[in-house]
Amino acid sequence: MGRMSGKRVLITQTSAFMGADLVETFRAEGAELILDDRDLSVPGAATALIEGAGRVDVLLANLAAEQPRTTVLETDDDVFRSMFEALVFPLHALVLGVLPQMIERRAGKIVVMGSASALKGMPKYSAYGSARGAQLSYVQDVGVEVAPHNVQVNAIAQTFVENPTYFPPSYQATEEFAERIKGAPIGRLAHGWESAALALFLAGKESDFFVGQVVPFAGGWVTR
Amino acid sequence: MGRMSGKRVLITQTSAFMGADLVETFRAEGAELILDDRDLSVPGAATALIEGAGRVDVLLANLAAEQPRTTVLETDDDVFRSMFEALVFPLHALVLGVLPQMIERRAGKIVVMGSASALKGMPKYSAYGSARGAQLSYVQDVGVEVAPHNVQVNAIAQTFVENPTYFPPSYQATEEFAERIKGAPIGRLAHGWESAALALFLAGKESDFFVGQVVPFAGGWVTR
Amino acid sequence: MGRMSGKRVLITQTSAFMGADLVETFRAEGAELILDDRDLSVPGAATALIEGAGRVDVLLANLAAEQPRTTVLETDDDVFRSMFEALVFPLHALVLGVLPQMIERRAGKIVVMGSASALKGMPKYSAYGSARGAQLSYVQDVGVEVAPHNVQVNAIAQTFVENPTYFPPSYQATEEFAERIKGAPIGRLAHGWESAALALFLAGKESDFFVGQVVPFAGGWVTR
Amino acid sequence: MGRMSGKRVLITQTSAFMGADLVETFRAEGAELILDDRDLSVPGAATALIEGAGRVDVLLANLAAEQPRTTVLETDDDVFRSMFEALVFPLHALVLGVLPQMIERRAGKIVVMGSASALKGMPKYSAYGSARGAQLSYVQDVGVEVAPHNVQVNAIAQTFVENPTYFPPSYQATEEFAERIKGAPIGRLAHGWESAALALFLAGKESDFFVGQVVPFAGGWVTR
Numbered sequence: 001m002g003r004m005s006g007k008r009v010l011i012t013q014t015s016a017f018m019g020a021d022l023v024e025t026f027r028a029e030g031a032e033l034i035l036d037d038r039d040l041s042v043p044g045a046a047t048a049l050i051e052g053a054g055r056v057d058v059l060l061a062n063l064a065a066e067q068p069r070t071t072v073l074e075t076d077d078d079v080f081r082s083m084f085e086a087l088v089f090p091l092h093a094l095v096l097g098v099l100p101q102m103i104e105r106r107a108g109k110i111v112v113m114g115s116a117s118a119l120k121g122m123p124k125y126s127a128y129g130s131a132r133g134a135q136l137s138y139v140q141d142v143g144v145e146v147a148p149h150n151v152q153v154n155a156i157a158q159t160f161v162e163n164p165t166y167f168p169p170s171y172q173a174t175e176e177f178a179e180r181i182k183g184a185p186i187g188r189l190a191h192g193w194e195s196a197a198l199a200l201f202l203a204g205k206e207s208d209f210f211v212g213q214v215v216p217f218a219g220g221w222v223t224r
Numbered sequence: 225m226g227r228m229s230g231k232r233v234l235i236t237q238t239s240a241f242m243g244a245d246l247v248e249t250f251r252a253e254g255a256e257l258i259l260d261d262r263d264l265s266v267p268g269a270a271t272a273l274i275e276g277a278g279r280v281d282v283l284l285a286n287l288a289a290e291q292p293r294t295t296v297l298e299t300d301d302d303v304f305r306s307m308f309e310a311l312v313f314p315l316h317a318l319v320l321g322v323l324p325q326m327i328e329r330r331a332g333k334i335v336v337m338g339s340a341s342a343l344k345g346m347p348k349y350s351a352y353g354s355a356r357g358a359q360l361s362y363v364q365d366v367g368v369e370v371a372p373h374n375v376q377v378n379a380i381a382q383t384f385v386e387n388p389t390y391f392p393p394s395y396q397a398t399e400e401f402a403e404r405i406k407g408a409p410i411g412r413l414a415h416g417w418e419s420a421a422l423a424l425f426l427a428g429k430e431s432d433f434f435v436g437q438v439v440p441f442a443g444g445w446v447t448r
Numbered sequence: 449m450g451r452m453s454g455k456r457v458l459i460t461q462t463s464a465f466m467g468a469d470l471v472e473t474f475r476a477e478g479a480e481l482i483l484d485d486r487d488l489s490v491p492g493a494a495t496a497l498i499e500g501a502g503r504v505d506v507l508l509a510n511l512a513a514e515q516p517r518t519t520v521l522e523t524d525d526d527v528f529r530s531m532f533e534a535l536v537f538p539l540h541a542l543v544l545g546v547l548p549q550m551i552e553r554r555a556g557k558i559v560v561m562g563s564a565s566a567l568k569g570m571p572k573y574s575a576y577g578s579a580r581g582a583q584l585s586y587v588q589d590v591g592v593e594v595a596p597h598n599v600q601v602n603a604i605a606q607t608f609v610e611n612p613t614y615f616p617p618s619y620q621a622t623e624e625f626a627e628r629i630k631g632a633p634i635g636r637l638a639h640g641w642e643s644a645a646l647a648l649f650l651a652g653k654e655s656d657f658f659v660g661q662v663v664p665f666a667g668g669w670v671t672r
Numbered sequence: 673m674g675r676m677s678g679k680r681v682l683i684t685q686t687s688a689f690m691g692a693d694l695v696e697t698f699r700a701e702g703a704e705l706i707l708d709d710r711d712l713s714v715p716g717a718a719t720a721l722i723e724g725a726g727r728v729d730v731l732l733a734n735l736a737a738e739q740p741r742t743t744v745l746e747t748d749d750d751v752f753r754s755m756f757e758a759l760v761f762p763l764h765a766l767v768l769g770v771l772p773q774m775i776e777r778r779a780g781k782i783v784v785m786g787s788a789s790a791l792k793g794m795p796k797y798s799a800y801g802s803a804r805g806a807q808l809s810y811v812q813d814v815g816v817e818v819a820p821h822n823v824q825v826n827a828i829a830q831t832f833v834e835n836p837t838y839f840p841p842s843y844q845a846t847e848e849f850a851e852r853i854k855g856a857p858i859g860r861l862a863h864g865w866e867s868a869a870l871a872l873f874l875a876g877k878e879s880d881f882f883v884g885q886v887v888p889f890a891g892g893w894v895t896r
Binding site for chain 2: 791808812815816817819820833857858859862866867869870872873878879880881882883884885886887888889891892895896
Binding site for chain 3: 147190206216219
């Protein structure tokens with residue numbers, strides 16, 4: 001009997017970002033998993049996913065897009081918009097799809113796997129950071145709005161977490177990474193399961209008092 | 225001889241939000257004003273504006289869109305995207321247009337007239353608040369990136385400021401407003417010129433050390 | 449076999465603030481409890497407590513003092529200092545006492561039961577809020593400093609949590625409370641066990657990546 | 673006719689921290705200066721200062737103490753308390769002394785020259801950072817409380833600003849400094865007059881809408 005037993009948990013974009021670790025952690029805790037890996041930047045994809053998902057007790061909104069790492073001047077309109085198409089618009093579609101059943105049951109959890117990069121300025125992050133910032137403000141507003149319905153919406157604002165999308169082994173081998181990790185007082189990357197453990201906490205009954213909250217998860221890089 | 229004398233200052237969307245107050249304050253300080261009121265959500269509009277603007281020493285990115293005040297469930301995809309079309313994508317286009325000349329001169333100021341609503345969860349703000357949040361994270365990233373070029377990009381995150389778009393007299397007369405203003409310890413709206421005075425500070429040489437910063441302006445509603 | 453089995457957990461000021469709930473939650477998870485209820489504002493008391501405590505795997509720094517609820521002008525020097533004598537100086541003494549053994553073992557957790565009142569301005573909070581603010585900055589600095597020793601120091605910044613010190617039934621019956629709770633989007637107090645569940649998360653191995661962090665716990669009253 | 677003409681401005685601890693730059697900037701703007709350099713950690717000193725100061729329109733609470741730069745374990749009780757004796761208790765005494773006349777006149781400004789170190793964890797800052805954190809929470813609470821009296825209390829949370837106490841030329845010559853300044857995206861120290869210019873803004877009528885606010889001033893090291 002795990003902490004998620006009896007819970008139907010939807011995990012999106014399973015092959016990217018925190019997907020694999022979320023699957024492993026929530027499966028180990030007895031969740032009934034609804035796994036999906038379609039491209040949610042396609043119009044209608046997020047809505048279709050929810051329509052086919054049946055009951056969803058927990059939505060783990062795991063959305064990722066390759067950080068373009070362009071300077072502002074290199075970030076043309078297409079690159080800029082693509083971040084919002086991948087990270088922001090599907091998030092709203094997922095939330096819009098899943099909220100009615102949660103509100104009706106007066107029970108439900110949404111955890112957005114977001115980024116700490118939205119909390120602190122960084123060079124070459126204008127497009128990605130801006131879209132991640134939109135996610136966090138969105139979570140604050142939706143979380144506060146639906147709190148009276150006993151539905152909890154929160155976000156993890158993470159960085160320095162091992163995952164195939166943003167911190168693959170190839171990136172960990174670069175000098176840029178060696179320089180950048182100095183900014184994390186803890187001096188190491190988080191294992192993927194550690195971020196999944198925070199998601200598990202935010203998906204469980206014990207965190208019902210968290211609503212519309214952004215929880216930094218960054219090894220001391222940001223601390224509030 | 226005003227504090228802006230010799231400076232060419234571009235103010236966008238002059239008929240909305242802080243437009244009128246910015247015009248008045250910067251004119252009084254001797255700026256050479258470049259005023260524009262076109263709809264910047266039209267594709268290409270922001271780019272065209274900059275191309276025709278000549279030298280721009282200060283860009284006051286005054287972008288506004290009516291807050292839809294819809295619940296999350298009432299916020300369909302069109303409403304949601306329209307906030308980004310009005311507030312976020314034109315901001316990047318304006319910045320992208322104006323930065324090259326500023327970087328080349330190693331001098332320039334961009335002040336984004338943003339919203340404190342991005343800093344704190346509020347019901348019925350999911351679309352608007354999310355787009356305003358994107359603006360703030362964008363400013364942080366761009367501001368930090370271009371700081372070494374001696375160009376300063378900052379944002380005002382305001383609320384409870386008199387302006388025709390968000391706090392018109394008709395809204396000030398509602399019970400909703402009477403309840404809401406209780407949340408501002410100062411107990412009054414800011415006059416428009418007070419927000420413009422902060423923009424003036426951020427547009428002047430005395431604030432060169434501010435880069436990528438979000439300055440709340442909210443009468444104590446948020447204080448950091 | 450609970451999540452704290454084999455762990456020696458020190459809880460201070462057990463009769464106040466979150467003491468009772470921490471005892472119950474950590475006992476249920478199999479911790480070996482070291483319980484203390486002495487007045488830690490007495491010089492030397494905190495140091496003596498640690499000297500007699502033996503091995504401490506987890507320190508739950510539960511420090512409380514009655515909020516004087518005085519206006520600034522009513523807050524004389526004695527009242528003001530008394531908050532620091534109760535909340536800040538003993539915290540440093542406890543940390544100073546317990547860190548050497550934790551650093552030597554390269555293992556240890558300190559969770560400070562702090563207050564969200566330090567995060568947002570409130571009338572009649574100058575003394576109490578200031579001392580609570582000192583706690584949070586202290587945690588940030590110590591947490592970042594000792595992170596490389598594999599010791600984790602974090603804080604909960606809570607409010608609107610049922611407890612005998614700050615939200616006793618008598619206070620819950622007041623009009624002041626009825627007005628104040630409107631500021632919490634969730635619309636209810638947290639049960640004491642919910643705050644203890646967060647402390648449990650921060651005391652466990654799954655949160656090793658949290659260092660020097662301030663976690664608001666406030667039902668949406670603050671969200672980052 | 674300067675921006676401070678007709679204003680009586682009290683500057684404390686003039687030989688330390690931002691004292692010299694505040695004197696120069698406010699004198700140039702026509703203020704009538706009340707300058708004091710006594711040791712305000714002496715009991716009663718702050719109270720005596722205010723009693724002898726006559727009318728004070730603007731209080732620039734410039735309080736400094738040498739950062740001990742001790743590790744947590746090296747920070748004994750005396751070192752720890754000395755930071756609060758120098759930075760926190762005199763601040764309250766100054767505010768307590770000066771507020772009654774400001775409240776009576778329904779006019780007055782208090783600007784606290786604080787530190788950004790309270791906003792972000794740093795090694796070897798536990799005592800200093802904690803006291804600076806107390807200052808900032810204090811300003812939030814007092815600022816919000818006295819806002820209805822038309823008195824404005826705000827703080828500058830600065831770092832990387834040239835001054836004889838924290839960034840003297842001798843420190844600027846160290847390798848530690850060379851490493852540390854990399855954390856400031858702007859890549860330079862602020863001149864002292866730049867911080868004084870922010871204090872001037874916060875001391876003037878144009879910033880009356882700022883109450884209980886903490887304004888980071890850190891060249892991008894923190895941005896909100």
